[in-house]
Amino acid sequence: MNNKEKTSPFTPGNPVPIELFVGRLDKINELVRYVGQSSSGKQENVFLVGERGIGKSSLASFLRYYVSTKKNMLGIHVFLGRVSTMEEMVRHIFDEILKEAKTQTWYENIAQLFGNRIRQVGLFDISVTFAPPERDLRELVRDFPAALNNLLQKLKEERAGLFIALDDIDALVDNAEFANWYKSFADDIATHYEKFPVFIMLVGLHEKRDILSNIQPSLMRIFRVIEIEKLTDEEVRTFMSQAFGKADVKVEPEAMEWMVDSSSGLPVMMHEIGDATFWADTDGVIDKDDAVTGLLAAAENIGQKYLTPQVYRAIRSQRYMAILRKFGKRKQFISRYFRKRELEVKLTAEEKRVLNNFLRRMKDLGVIESDIEGGVGAYRFVNDMYPVYIWLESTRFERR
Ligand SMILES: Nc1ncnc2c1ncn2[C@@H]1O[C@H](COP(=O)(O)OP(=O)(O)OP(=O)(O)O)[C@@H](O)[C@H]1O
Ligand SMILES: [Mg+2]
Structure with missing residues (x-):
C-alpha cells in the first residue's frame, strides 16, 4: 500500500467514531x-x-x-x-x-x-x-x-x-x-x-x-x-482488530498482544499506539517490529501531547529517570500505588540522596499525591497514564 493513500482509522485526541466505540x-x-x-x-x-x-x-x-x-x-x-x-x-x-x-x-x-x-x-x-x-x-x-x-x-x-x-x-x-x-x-x-x-x-x-x-x-x-474507568484488555483487543480491519491491515498475534498489553486499558494509549504503529507499517501486515517501532513513537507523542512541559522534562531528566526506571522494568510491576520504602531499597546510594527531592518535585507537579489510606510514605500516581508513560520512557531509554 502506498503511504500517501493510507488513512488512519485511529482518532487520538478526538471522540471515537461510533463504529469503533468499544466497551x-x-x-x-x-x-x-x-x-x-x-x-x-x-x-x-x-x-x-x-x-x-x-x-x-x-x-x-x-x-x-x-x-x-x-x-x-x-x-x-x-x-x-x-x-x-x-x-x-x-x-x-x-x-x-x-x-x-x-x-x-x-x-x-x-x-x-x-x-x-x-x-x-x-x-x-x-x-x-x-x-x-x-x-x-x-x-x-x-x-x-x-x-x-x-x-x-x-x-x-x-x-x-x-x-x-x-x-x-x-x-x-x-x-x-x-x-x-x-x-x-x-x-x-x-x-x-x-x-x-x-x-x-x-x-x-x-x-x-x-x-x-x-x-x-x-x-x-x-x-x-x-x-468510567479503564477498558479491559479484551475490549482493547476488539478495538485494535476492528480499527486495523477497517483499514485493511493485518495484525500478527504477537504484535496484537504487544499493543494490547502496552495500552494498559487506557483509551488514549490505545489510539496513540495504534496510530503510530499504523504509520510504522509499510507492507499492510503489522508484525512485532512494527509494533515496537510504533510503541516508541507513541511514547514520544504521548509525552508531548498529554504531559505538561514541566512534567515531560522532569520525567525525562537523567536524574529522575534513573529513579523512575527502578519502578520496574516490566510494565506489570508498575502499579499506580507505591511506597517510599519499597522504592528506596532498589536505589543506589546516590539515587537515595535525591529521592526526597524527587518525591517533592513529583508532588508539586501533580504527578503523584500522598495516598492517605496507605499511611505514611504511601503514594499514588494522580492519573493512570503516568505510570504507563514512565514505563514507556524507560523502555525507550533501555533501547537507546
Ligand atoms: N469506548 C471507546 N472506544 C474506542 N476509543 C475510545 C473510547 N473511549 C475513548 N476513546 C478514545 O480515547 C481517547 C480519549 O477519549 P475522550 O476524548 O472521549 O476522553 P475524555 O475523557 O473526554 O478526555 P478529556 O478528559 O481530555 O476530555 C480518544 O482518542 C478517543 O477516540
Ligand atoms: Mg472530553
Whole structure:
C-alpha cells in the first residue's frame, strides 16, 4: 500500500467514531435507563466523571447517537471549553439545538421560537447560528426551564424528549454562579412542571464535581454519578482488530498482544499506539517490529501531547529517570500505588540522596499525591497514564 493513500482509522485526541466505540456496556445500560425515565417525564441529571482521557466525551457522544436514533430524543452534545458565563452557556445550548433541528423536517416548527435571532451563516444558507443580544440571553438564563418547556411543547409530536450533554465544563464550574443556577433550575422543574422530559449530563473530572459540591452541597443530591474507568484488555483487543480491519491491515498475534498489553486499558494509549504503529507499517501486515517501532513513537507523542512541559522534562531528566526506571522494568510491576520504602531499597546510594527531592518535585507537579489510606510514605500516581508513560520512557531509554 502506498503511504500517501493510507488513512488512519485511529482518532487520538478526538471522540471515537461510533463504529469503533468499544466497551462501557454496563454504563450505557444504566444511562439508557435514566434517559428512559426522563423521556417518560421525570427530569434526570447525571454527572459523568473520569480521569482525563479516559473516554468521557466518547461515551457522551455515543449515548447522544444512541438516544437520537433509538429512543427518538433530540440529542445535543455541547462542548463548553472556554465558556465561563451562564449567558454563553445558554447561547451554546440553544445554538446546538438549532443546528440539530436544522437537519430535521420539522425545523420550521421550532425556528419561530428563535424569532429573528437566527443568523444564516456560510454560502447557500447551509448553516444557522443563534445570535441574540445579551439582554435576551440574560432572560434565557433566568427563564431556562420555561424556555425549554416551550421548546418541548413544539416538539411533542416529533420527539420523546431532550438529551443534553454538557462537556468540558471546567471553566463554567469555576464560576460559583453555575452551581447555584443549576440548583434553582432543578428545583424550579421539580416544583412547577409535572412532566419535563429532559435528560442533562455534565461531563467532567472528579475535581470539578468536588468544586460543585463545595459551592452547593445540596446540588449533589440531584446528580446520579456515573464513573468510567479503564477498558479491559479484551475490549482493547476488539478495538485494535476492528480499527486495523477497517483499514485493511493485518495484525500478527504477537504484535496484537504487544499493543494490547502496552495500552494498559487506557483509551488514549490505545489510539496513540495504534496510530503510530499504523504509520510504522509499510507492507499492510503489522508484525512485532512494527509494533515496537510504533510503541516508541507513541511514547514520544504521548509525552508531548498529554504531559505538561514541566512534567515531560522532569520525567525525562537523567536524574529522575534513573529513579523512575527502578519502578520496574516490566510494565506489570508498575502499579499506580507505591511506597517510599519499597522504592528506596532498589536505589543506589546516590539515587537515595535525591529521592526526597524527587518525591517533592513529583508532588508539586501533580504527578503523584500522598495516598492517605496507605499511611505514611504511601503514594499514588494522580492519573493512570503516568505510570504507563514512565514505563514507556524507560523502555525507550533501555533501547537507546
Ligand atoms: N469506548 C471507546 N472506544 C474506542 N476509543 C475510545 C473510547 N473511549 C475513548 N476513546 C478514545 O480515547 C481517547 C480519549 O477519549 P475522550 O476524548 O472521549 O476522553 P475524555 O475523557 O473526554 O478526555 P478529556 O478528559 O481530555 O476530555 C480518544 O482518542 C478517543 O477516540
Ligand atoms: Mg472530553
